[in-house]
Amino acid sequence: MTLYLLCLLLFCIGLYGVLRKRNLVKMIVGLGIIEYSMNLFFVLLGYRVHGRAPLDARNQDILNMVDPLPQALVLTSIVIGLGVMALIIAIAIRIYEKYGTFDITKIKRLKG
Amino acid sequence: MELHILLIFMIVSALVAIEVKDLLSSVIAVGATGFALCLAFLVLKAPDLAITQLVVEILCLIILIRATIRKDIPLAIEGRWIFNTVATVAFIVVFLFFAQLALKELPAFGYPIMAVVKRYLQEGLAQTGAVNLVSAVILDFRAFDTLGEATVLFTAVIGIMAVLRRPGRKKER
Incomplete structure (x- = not known):
């Protein structure tokens, strides 16, 4: 239970970074931290005490493995996270080239 | 620990x-x-x-x-300090309220439910021939999931190219 709470705390730190900071790079960093905490949370849900990695081996009981389903889903999520992160950073670089700043309050022409 | x-x-x-x-x-x-x-x-x-x-x-x-x-770039002194902080803390409190509702329903750490995956564990080796059960799940039982992941990745690559591309045509005078 303590681990779940620590994971939640990590999520809150990332949320604080996204909501409170005005620098675009800081917001991207906060988004990355949220992503880490979510991946960790799913893998924590599938952990079994004294379990072993989900690999078939001879003479081993099959039912004491950790849950492989969250691991498979998180594998997908990590790779998609890389794509999302690269796209966000590309947009941030483009904004910097156009406006010369990462400060979101100084990017005036985005306002409608 | x-x-x-x-x-x-x-x-x-x-x-x-x-x-x-x-x-x-x-x-x-x-x-x-x-x-x-x-x-x-x-x-x-x-x-x-x-x-x-x-x-x-x-x-x-x-x-x-x-x-x-x-x-x-040095970070600027943040304007509207109190409003921003209060709004952020309020949002986090709302999030924590729903999170504690969800935390009550979770299984205890170290004892997963394993309802769906029991079949994968028992029939995985016989049906797919993959020793590694994670790759059996992502490449066989849930292969369409991986196909969607590849689609998302290529879409992201197309987006990056569209955003970072320099305009190739020169202006004619």
């Missing part, structure tokens, strides 16, 4: 990443968080995830450093 130490290290480095003034230091601190996450995956008996997280983390760091290097 080592999981607690790793998580506390992750929280400390995340705080450093959010609060430090220098952008490059912030990016490097978030890299430290990612590598601690990689170690945590190893402790949690997920070697495939640890390998993937290592590769993805290195790529992310390279891209982030490319974005921030030589653009070290």
Whole structure:
């Protein structure tokens, strides 16, 4: 239970970074931290005490493995996270080239 | 126990990443968080995830450093300090309220429910021939999921190319 709470705390730190900071790079960093905490949370849900990695081996009981389903889903999520992160950073670089700043309050022409 | 130490290290480095003034230091601190996450995956008996997280983390760091290097702008004094902080804290409190509702329903740590995956565990080797059950799930039982992942990745690549592309045509006079 303590681990779940620590994971939640990590999520809150990332949320604080996204909501409170005005620098675009800081917001991207906060988004990355949220992503880490979510991946960790799913893998924590599938952990079994004294379990072993989900690999078939001879003479081993099959039912004491950790849950492989969250691991498979998180594998997908990590790779998609890389794509999302690269796209966000590309947009941030483009904004910097156009406006010369990462400060979101100084990017005036985005306002409608 | 080592999981607690790793998580506390992750929280400390995340705080450093959010609060430090220098952008490059912030990016490097978030890299430290990612590598601690990689170690945590190893402790949690997920070697495939640890390998993937290592590769993805290195790529992310390279891209982030490319974005921030030589653009070290001092952060401005933040205006409307009280309003911003109160709004952020209010949002986090709402989030925590729903999170504690969800935390009551979770199974205890170390005792997963394993309702869906029991069939995969028993028939995985016979049906797919894959020794590694994670790859059996992502490449056979849930192959369409992986197809969608590849689609998302290529869409992201197309988006990056569209955003970063220089206009090729010169102006004619």
